[in-house]
Amino acid sequence: MSIEERARLVVRVLVVDDEVAIRRFLRAGLDVEAYELLEAGTGQEAITQAAMRAPDLMLLDLGLPDIDGFEVVRRIREWSSLPIIVLSAREKEGDKIKALDAGADDYITKPFSMGELLARIRVALRRNHPAAGDGEESVVEVGDLRIDFARRCVALAGVEVKLTPIEYRLLIALARRAGRVMTREQLLREVWGPAYTTQHHYLRVYMAQLRHKLERTPARPRVLLTEPGVGYRLREP
Amino acid sequence: MLVVALCTVAAALMHRRFDLSNLTMVYLLGVVVTAVVFGRGPAIFAAIVSVAAFDFGFVPPQFTFRVSDTQYLVTFAVMLIVAVVTGTLTARLREQLDESRRRERRTAALYRLSHELVPLSLPDHVLAVSAKRIGEVLGARVALVRPDAGGVAVVLAGDELLIRMPEEHAAARRAFENGEIAGLDHEAGDRPLLHVPLVAGLQTYGVVSAQPSAGGWSPERLQLLRMLASHTALALERCRLAEATHVAKSQVDTERTRSALLSSVSHDLRTPLAAITGAATSLRDGSARLDDATRFELADTIADEAQRLNRLIGNILDMTRLESGTLAVLKEWHSLEEVVGAALVRLEASLGRRPIQLRLPADLPLVSLDDVLFEQVVWNLIENAHKYSPADSPIDVRATLDGAFLDFEVADHGPGLLPGDEHRVFDKFHRGANAVHHQGAGLGLAICQSIVVAHGGTITAANRPDGGARFTVRIPIGGDPPVVEHEVGESAAASAS
Numbered sequence: 014m015s016i017e018e019r020a021r022l023v024v025r026v027l028v029v030d031d032e033v034a035i036r037r038f039l040r041a042g043l044d045v046e047a048y049e050l051l052e053a054g055t056g057q058e059a060i061t062q063a064a065m066r067a068p069d070l071m072l073l074d075l076g077l078p079d080i081d082g083f084e085v086v087r088r089i090r091e092w093s094s095l096p097i098i099v100l101s102a103r104e105k106e107g108d109k110i111k112a113l114d115a116g117a118d119d120y121i122t123k124p125f126s127m128g129e130l131l132a133r134i135r136v137a138l139r140r141n142h143p144a145a146g147d148g149e150e151s152v153v154e155v156g157d158l159r160i161d162f163a164r165r166c167v168a169l170a171g172v173e174v175k176l177t178p179i180e181y182r183l184l185i186a187l188a189r190r191a192g193r194v195m196t197r198e199q200l201l202r203e204v205w206g207p208a209y210t211t212q213h214h215y216l217r218v219y220m221a222q223l224r225h226k227l228e229r230t231p232a233r234p235r236v237l238l239t240e241p242g243v244g245y246r247l248r249e250p
Numbered sequence: 251m252l253v254v255a256l257c258t259v260a261a262a263l264m265h266r267r268f269d270l271s272n273l274t275m276v277y278l279l280g281v282v283v284t285a286v287v288f289g290r291g292p293a294i295f296a297a298i299v300s301v302a303a304f305d306f307g308f309v310p311p312q313f314t315f316r317v318s319d320t321q322y323l324v325t326f327a328v329m330l331i332v333a334v335v336t337g338t339l340t341a342r343l344r345e346q347l348d349e350s351r352r353r354e355r356r357t358a359a360l361y362r363l364s365h366e367l368v369p370l371s372l373p374d375h376v377l378a379v380s381a382k383r384i385g386e387v388l389g390a391r392v393a394l395v396r397p398d399a400g401g402v403a404v405v406l407a408g409d410e411l412l413i414r415m416p417e418e419h420a421a422a423r424r425a426f427e428n429g430e431i432a433g434l435d436h437e438a439g440d441r442p443l444l445h446v447p448l449v450a451g452l453q454t455y456g457v458v459s460a461q462p463s464a465g466g467w468s469p470e471r472l473q474l475l476r477m478l479a480s481h482t483a484l485a486l487e488r489c490r491l492a493e494a495t496h497v498a499k500s501q502v503d504t505e506r507t508r509s510a511l512l513s514s515v516s517h518d519l520r521t522p523l524a525a526i527t528g529a530a531t532s533l534r535d536g537s538a539r540l541d542d543a544t545r546f547e548l549a550d551t552i553a554d555e556a557q558r559l560n561r562l563i564g565n566i567l568d569m570t571r572l573e574s575g576t577l578a579v580l581k582e583w584h585s586l587e588e589v590v591g592a593a594l595v596r597l598e599a600s601l602g603r604r605p606i607q608l609r610l611p612a613d614l615p616l617v618s619l620d621d622v623l624f625e626q627v628v629w630n631l632i633e634n635a636h637k638y639s640p641a642d643s644p645i646d647v648r649a650t651l652d653g654a655f656l657d658f659e660v661a662d663h664g665p666g667l668l669p670g671d672e673h674r675v676f677d678k679f680h681r682g683a684n685a686v687h688h689q690g691a692g693l694g695l696a697i698c699q700s701i702v703v704a705h706g707g708t709i710t711a712a713n714r715p716d717g718g719a720r721f722t723v724r725i726p727i728g729g730d731p732p733v734v735e736h737e738v739g740e741s742a743a744a745s746a747s
Binding site: 104106124126177178179213214215217218219220221224225230231232233234238239240241242 | 553556557560567568571582583584585587588589590591592594595606608610612616621622625647731732734737
C-alpha cells in the first residue's frame with residue numbers, strides 16, 4: 014500500500030451487483046456522501062477488485078451470475094477482513110445466514126432506503142476504523158442503556174442492572190458488534206460454546222430475560238432487536 | 251371295488267330273506283354312491299363289476315359266472331343299463347354342484363376383491379391389495395410388475411423374487427406389449443409362471459405374474475386369474491380417471507384464481523407504478539423549475555409508492571409459495587413476545603405514535619412455530635388494524651394460554667366488520683367495504699390464514715361488543731418446550747434491580 018493510499022481520507026466502497034440499475038442508484042447515493050465507488054458485475058471481478066484496489070468496504074449482492082455470493086465472502090475471508098455488507102432479497106433467510114456465517118459483517122434486505130444503507134455502512138466501517146484514540150471501545154451507549162466493558166457494568170437510565178453471567182456474556186457479544194446482526198449460531202458459539210450451536214431455544218429464553226431487564230416494553234424492543242430467521246442485533250449506538 | 255365288495259357282503263346277509271330282485275337294488279345303491287363320491291367313470295366301472303358280482307355270488311348256480319336261467323340275462327342287462335344311467339346322471343349332478351360351488355367361490359373372490367378395491371384411490375394401494383388377494387384366492391405366488399425401458403419387469407407389488415430368469419422377464423414384457431397372456435407356450439415344468447396383462451380401456455397398466463404354489467393351471471384357475479386381473483386393471487383405470495378429473499378441476503380452480511389475481515394485480519401494480527413514473531419524470535424533466543418542497547414531495551411519493559409495490563409483490567409471492575406448497579414451515583421453540591416484538595419493530599415507521607396496548611402474560615411458555623412466517627401473521631394483523639381504524643385509536647394485542655393452545659388476538663377500535671364478512675375477509679382478493687380508500691390486493695388475511703393453518707391452527711374474525719374488529723389466532727403450543735437449565739450458582743438474587 015503506497016503512502017498516499019494510506020493517507021487517503023476518501024472511503025472506497027466496492028459495489029458488487031450484476032444489475033446496472035442498482036449500481037447506478039448506489040453510485041448516485043454514495044457519491045453524495047463522498048464515498049469513492051468501485052464497481053463489479055460478477056463474483057470473479059469482485060474478488061479481483063477486492064485484491065487489487067483495496068476497498069474499505071464491499072456491498073455484495075448474493076445473486077451473482079457466476080459464483081454464489083457466500084462463496085465470494087468465503088474466498089475473500091481467506092486473506093482479508095474487509096467489511097462486507099450483503100444485499101439480499103427478503104425471503105432468502107438461508108442465504109443470509111450462510112453469507113454471515115462465512116464472514117459477512119451484515120446484511121440489508123432489498124429494497125432498502127439510502128438512509129438505512131448509509132447507517133449500515135457507518136457501523137461496518139467503525140469496526141475496521143475505530144475512532145482515533147478510542148482504542149478498544151470500552152463503553153457502548155444505546156439510548157438509556159450504557160454498557161461499560163472495562164467495569165463490567167450495565168446501567169439503564171443511570172441505574173445499575175444486575176445480570177447473570179450468561180446474560181452479561183450475551184449482551185457483550187451483541188454490544189461488541191453493536192449495530193450489526195449476529196446469527197444465532199455465532200451467538201450460541203460465543204456465549205455457550207460450540208456444542209450449543211443448534212440449541213436455538215437457549216437464545217430465546219435468555220434474550221427474553223435480557224429484554225425484561227433492559228427494555229421498558231419487552232414486546233416492543235428499542236435496543237435488543239430480533240431479525241426473524243437470522244439472528245439478533247443491538248440497535249446501532 | 252370296495253363299494254361293490256361291501257354291497258356283496260350286504261347282499262349276502264340279505265340273501266336268506268329277500269328276493270334276488272331286491273338284491274340288485276343294493277348294488278344299484280352302491281353304483282349311485284360311487285357316482286356321487288368318485289364321478290362318472292368309476293360309476294360305470296362299478297356298474298359292470300356289480301353285475302359280475304351279482305352273477306357270481308347270487309344267481310344260481312352260485313359262485314360261477316354261468317347262468318342257468320336265461321331270464322337272468324335280461325335282469326343283468328336291465329341292471330347294467332339302470333346302473334350306468336343312474337351313475338351317469340348322479341355323477342353329472344355332482345359335477346354341476348361342484349361347478350356351481352366353484353363359480354360361487356370365484357364370484358365371492360371377485361366380489362371381495364372389487365369390494366376392497368372400490369374405496370382405494372391410489373394406484374399403489376390397488377396394486378398392493380390386488381397382489382395379496384390374487385395370491386390368496388389362487389393359492390399362488392403373485393407379483394404385479396411393469397416392464398421398464400430395458401425390458402426388466404419391475405415389481406410394483408407382491409413377490410419380489412418371483413421373476414428371476416431372463417426369459418421370464420421377456421415373457422412379462424411380451425404380455426405387457428401384446429396385451430395377451432404369456433407363459434403358456436413354453437412349459438417350464440408343471441407349474442408354469444403365467445403373465446396376464448392388466449388391460450382396461452386402451453391402457454395396459456402392468457402385468458400380473460403368477461405361479462401356483464401347488465397344482466397346475468386348470469382352466470378354472472386360469473379363468474379366475476384373468477378375471478382378477480381385469481378387476482385390478484379396472485380399479486387402476488378408475489384411479490387414473492379420478493386423478494385426471496382432479497387435475498382438471500384444480501386446473502380450473504387455478505385458472506380462476508389466476509384471472510382474479512391478474513385483474514387485481516394489474517390494477518394494484520399499475521397505480522403505484524403510475525405514481526412513481528409521474529413523480530420521477532417530473533423530477534428529471536422539470537428539475538430546474540421545481541422548488542425544494544415540491545421536489546421533496548415528488549421524491550417522497552416515489553419512495554412511498556415503491557414501498558407499496560414491494561409489499562404487494564411480497565404478498566403475491568408469499569401467497570404463491572404458500573399455495574404451491576414450496577414454502578416449508580420450519581418450526582422451532584420461540585417466544586411469542588419476541589416474534590411480536592420483531593413485527594412491531596418492522597412496523598415502527600408506519601405506526602408512528604399509534605398507541606399499542608400489549609397484554610402478553612410474562613409466564614407464556616415457548617411455542618413451537620416458524621418465526622419468519624408467524625411474524626408475517628402478526629405484522630399483517632397489526633398493519634390491518636392500523637389501516638382500518640382511526641389513527642389515534644389504540645390497537646390491542648394480547649395473548650392467552652388455553653390448555654395446549656395459544657390464543658393470540660389483535661383488536662382495533664375502528665368501524666368493525668360488516669355482517670357476513672367474518673369469513674369472507676380471509677378469502678383471497680376480498681376487500682372489506684371499508685377498504686375502498688385503502689390499497690392492497692386483499693391478500694394479507696388470506697396469507698395469515700394459510701400460515702396459521704400450516705401451523706395446525708385456526709384464525710377467526712369477529713366484531714367486539716364495544717366496536718371494532720378482533721382477529722384471533724389459535725395455534726397448538728406443540729407439546730412440552732425443551733428445558734433450559736438454570737445457570738449454576740445463580741438464583742433469584744440475580745434478578746432485575
